[in-house]
Amino acid sequence: xxxxxxxxxxxxxxxxxxxxxxxxxxxxxxxxxxxxxxxxxxxxxxxxxxxxxxxxxxxxxxxxxxxxxxxxxxxxxxxxxxxxxxxxxxxxxxxxxxxxxxxxxxxxxxxxxxxxxxxxxxxxxxxxxxxxxxxxxxxxxxxxxxxxxxxxxxxxxxxxxxxxxxxxxxxxxxxxxxxxxxxxxxxxxxxxxxxxxxxxxxxxxxxxxxxxxxxxxxxxxxxxxxxxxxxxxxxxxxxxxxxxxxxxxxxxxxxxxxxxxxxxxxxxxxxxxxxxxxxxxxxxxxxxxxxxxxxxxxxxxxxxxxxxxxxxxxxxxxxxxxxxxxxxxxxxxxxxxxxxxxxxxxxxxxxxxxxxxxxxxxxxxxxxxxxxxxxxxxxxxxxxxxxxxxxxxxxxxxxxxxxxxxxxxxxxxxxxxxxxxxxxxxxxxxxxxxxxxxxxxxxxxxxxxxxxxxxxxxxxxxxxxxxxxxxxxxxxxxxxxxxxxxxxxxxxxxxxxxxxxxxxxxxxxxxxxxxxxxxxxxxxxxxxxxxxxxxxxxxxxxxxxxxxxxxxxxxxxxxxxxxxxxxxxxxxxxxxxxxxxxxxxxxxxxxxxxxxxxxxxxxxxxxxxxxxxxxxxxxxxxxxxxxxxxxxx
Numbered sequence: 204x205x206x207x208x209x210x211x212x213x214x215x216x217x218x219x220x221x222x223x224x225x226x227x228x229x230x231x232x233x234x235x236x237x238x239x240x241x242x243x244x245x246x247x248x249x250x251x252x253x254x255x256x257x258x259x260x261x262x263x264x265x266x267x268x269x270x271x272x273x274x275x276x277x278x279x280x281x282x283x284x285x286x287x288x289x290x291x292x293x294x295x296x297x298x299x300x301x302x303x304x305x306x307x308x309x310x311x312x313x314x315x316x317x318x319x320x321x322x323x324x325x326x327x328x329x330x331x332x333x334x335x336x337x338x339x340x341x342x343x344x345x346x347x348x349x350x351x352x353x354x355x356x357x358x359x360x361x362x363x364x365x366x367x368x369x370x371x372x373x374x375x376x377x378x379x380x381x382x383x384x385x386x387x388x389x390x391x392x393x394x395x396x397x398x399x400x401x402x403x404x405x406x407x408x409x410x411x412x413x414x415x416x417x418x419x420x421x422x423x424x425x426x427x428x429x430x431x432x433x434x435x436x437x438x439x440x441x442x443x444x445x446x447x448x449x450x451x452x453x454x455x456x457x458x459x460x461x462x463x464x465x466x467x468x469x470x471x472x473x474x475x476x477x478x479x480x481x482x483x484x485x486x487x488x489x490x491x492x493x494x495x496x497x498x499x500x501x502x503x504x505x506x507x508x509x510x511x512x513x514x515x516x517x518x519x520x521x522x523x524x525x526x527x528x529x530x531x532x533x534x535x536x537x538x539x540x541x542x543x544x545x546x547x548x549x550x551x552x553x554x555x556x557x558x559x560x561x562x563x564x565x566x567x568x569x570x571x572x573x574x575x576x577x578x579x580x581x582x583x584x585x586x587x588x589x590x591x592x593x594x595x596x597x598x599x600x601x602x603x604x605x606x607x608x609x610x611x612x613x614x615x616x617x618x619x620x621x622x623x624x625x626x627x628x629x630x631x632x633x634x635x636x637x638x639x640x641x642x643x644x645x646x647x648x649x650x651x652x653x654x655x656x657x658x659x660x661x662x663x664x665x666x667x668x669x670x671x672x673x674x675x676x677x678x679x680x681x682x683x684x685x686x687x688x689x690x691x692x693x694x695x696x697x698x699x700x701x702x703x704x705x706x707x708x709x710x711x712x713x714x715x716x717x718x719x720x721x722x723x724x725x726x727x728x729x730x731x732x733x734x735x736x737x738x739x740x741x742x743x744x745x746x747x748x749x750x751x752x753x754x755x756x757x758x759x760x761x762x763x764x765x766x767x768x769x770x771x772x773x774x775x776x777x778x779x780x781x782x783x784x785x786x787x788x789x790x791x792x793x794x795x796x797x798x799x800x801x802x803x804x805x806x807x808x809x810x811x812x813x814x815x816x817x818x819x820x821x822x823x824x825x826x827x828x829x830x831x832x833x834x835x836x
Contacts, residue, residue, distance in 0.1 A: 204250050204258055204295070204338075205282040207243040209323065210269055210331040214241050216277070216321035218314055223289050226316025236311060239273040240266060241323065244299065245282035246292035249338075255298040258337045263306050264543055268413055269330050273309040276300055278316075289316065329418045329547070332431055364405055365625040366391065367598070371613035373625060378405045394622055396644050400595040401624050403650045411546045416646045417699035418547040420712075424770065425834045426695070427548060436545045436552030438692070441834045442823045443720035448555065448691055450718055451587065453818040455557045455688045456532055458583055462575075464528035464559050469510020471535075472501040479512070479665050490539040492552075505538050507531035507558035508684065512666040515562060520670040522564055525680065526572045530559040536690075548696035549651050555691040561683040562668070569658050569681040570611050576685050577618060577639070580654035583687045584641055586817070587694055588715035593701060594641045594653065596623035604636045604658075615639065634661035635684070643693075645700040646707065653689035653697060658682075702770075713792050716772050717817035720824075722810060723750040724771040726762045728778035730754075735782050739775070739803075740826060746807050747819045753828045767796060773806065 215235040242262065266272060278296055280286055287295065293315050303310045313319065325331050365373040366389050374387035383401050385391050391398045421427045426444030430437055440448055460466060472494060473480060480502070492503040504510065511529045520527065536556040544550055561576070563569040584594060596619045598612060605612060605627065616623060640652035662668070663679035672678050688694050702712035716722060723743050727736040736752045743750035753762045759776060766774045767790075774790040781787055786800045801809070825831050 204247060204254050204336070205245040206258060206262070206335040206337070207279070207282060208262065208265060208333040208335060209241045209243070210271060210326045210328070211239065211241055212324040212326055213237045214239075214275060214277075214321060214323040216313060216319050218317040218319050220318045221316060222318050223316045225289055225293070227293075227314045229314035229317060234311075234313075236273075236275055238271070239275055239309075239311075240269075240271050241275045241277055243277050243279035243282060244296065245280050246278075246287045246295045247283050247285045248287050250287055250291075250295050252295065252298045254337050255295050256302050258299060258335070259302040259306050261335055261337065261542075262303070263308070264410075265330070265333060266308070268411065269328070272307065274303060274311070276303070276310065276312040277321075278313060329414055329422065329429060332429075334431065334435075335542075361629070363627045363629075364401070365627070366397070366401070366622050367612075367616055367625045368622050369616050369620060371609070371616060376401060376405075378402060389622070397595050397622060397624065399644050399648045400597070400642055400650050403644070403648060404597065404624060404626070410541075410543050411550075411649075413647065415546050415549060415649065415696075415700065416703040417549070417696050420699045420703060421548060421695070422835050423768075426699075427692075428835060434552060435542050436540060436550070438548070438551065438553075444695075446720050446820055446822050447695060447714070447718050450818050450820055451688065451691050451694050452532055452534075452555065452557070453820070454586060455583060455691070456530070457818065458579065458586070459528070459530045459557065459559050459687055462528070462579055464530035466530050466532075467511065467514060468531055469504065469507060469514070472503050473509050473513075475500045475502055477513075480509075490541075492537045492539050503537035504533060505536050506556055506684075506686075507533050507536075508560070508662070511558075511560050512662060512668060515560075515668045516666050520562065520668075520680075522670055522672050525562060525564045525670060526568060527562045528559055529562075530557070532557050546649070548692040548699070549645070549649065551690070551692055554693075557686055557688055557691070559685045559687060561685070562663075562670070562680040563683065564670070564672075564678075564680065566658075566681055569683060570608065572683055573637070573656060573658060574611075574614065574618075576656050576683065576687075577615060580641065580656065580685070580687050581618070584654060587688065587698070588718070589643070589653075589697060589701070591620060594643050594697075595650070596621075596639060597626065597642055597652075598623060598637075598639045599626040599628070600637045601628050601631050603631075608637075635659050640689075643697040643700070645696070646704050651689070651693050651696065653693060654685075654687055655689060656683055656685040659684055711792060711795055713770050713772065716793070716810065717814045717819075719770065719772050720749065720822050721751050721766075721769065721771050722748050723773045723775065723806075724766040724769075725750065725752045726759060726766070726774065726776045727752070727754065728759060728776060732777055732779075732782060735777055739777065742803070743807070746811070748807065748810055749819075749822050751822075751824070751826050751828060755829050763790070767792070773810065775806075 217233045218229045218231050300312050364376050367373045374389040376383055376385050383398050425441045427438045427440050430439040494501050533556045535553040537553050540550055540552055561572050563572055635657035637658040640655040642650045642652050644650045659682040662682055669677040670680055706712040725736045725739055727733050740750050740752055772792045775787050786802055789799050789801050790796050
């Protein structure tokens, strides 16, 4: 079954002529409905009554998110080329209608088998347009691809949860009636964000009930948007968003290479028939995309692991080469997350993952590298613009590892400098014995992992990765899995959500200066000062400062307001006084948009002092705003 789901202000349709002999009886008059969800439905071969029941369940979940309880079921065969027979299709449509009513929805249905004309107006929010494909059980199994045993085990795993303080003292916690209960003296009320994170993690609920705040912002700033022509969880990035994304990519890549990593690149897909594939897939906690080429099946890469491990297998490695770092920026990694868990930039099915593996001689060397990489990841978070106070640490390990390396966990806590969430497993389900993440908690109290690292004691053996030790014998290395920033899209999500939280608290939302698509906006008072604006544009660009000119025929107030809505950090209005030389009147967003008198060189120095050595790229949009198209209307 194929469904095109539209949240509309109104829809009006009129039955014109019967298309098939068994068409339902209907009056040839216009019908109009307002403020409901239209379900354009195509019933396909193999659709069963169970498919209709499942469709209602999925639709109901979507309606809960947008707070609507009224639908119009509109038979629409044009969504599929594999249609069911009309008699079977009508049965399924009627079951769909009955199940929707049973689910508590107010239901209307357009007549089946008619040629109809219609007009509608779609609402403008991010979830107003959705497409759904609901299949039978047999097809569903193929659709889901490989669901790893580790993922199934993760859903059943029993963990012990604690809050650990910087001195290593642990206090047990649990969730009761939707609240975190502390089984000890630790005062969690003083750590509000940590409490929200702990609740989210222990509950393990990833379902999205309302759109996160950043979705609206990413569209308003023309950074990113949903792509209806693709699979859910695959986004489009507009020029401004592509710039922000590429700057983060460059910053993370440069940081890792400066630490000594060797950058490589692997294929986008791998055969499921590879000897190590199924074993590893069943240990990796994610759902896989499966594609076919002829009679062979391939899985789309979910990280750089497989490519780097097969490469390491073919390498000649000496103990003198260790620790050895391999790095890839995967564009893209693919994980077939549940549709109800997808949420803007936070959780995607296709994403950009910086992935760095370290091959170490033994556990002691791995622990030493783990500490070094922990500090590197702290630096990455700070460089991106996230302070320690803005993310929460989770450390996860087996009881056995903690018993043997308690002092190392205490060291990580001292480096972090504030309490953290601890998860302890009785047994090892995954391939790793230690894992941490830096997690961002957003405005809807959902969390997302950013930086992460793991100690892996399985995959070297699984992939037959060896190094030659001092005695000339082969050994399996210990492998560390690190993403210095987490998915790049998640970094963007965290920055936008942080800005929203700041705005809710009465502050002015902004991006870090080095990531702002336009760093300086020049607004000429009149057309006669346009040449001056262009001259200043050239000077700023000569200093590698992204600058544009608002040459539109609008009032100065309107153009200043538009620049503020775009979160432009520096706004210069230029006229006769500026033409004569001297000081400029500058609105600085980071200083609550107050106006300051500054000399030209002082403006440049202030920007460079903030940006420091961060990467620079040009914005691929016309410098004159009058020449720019509107990407999001």
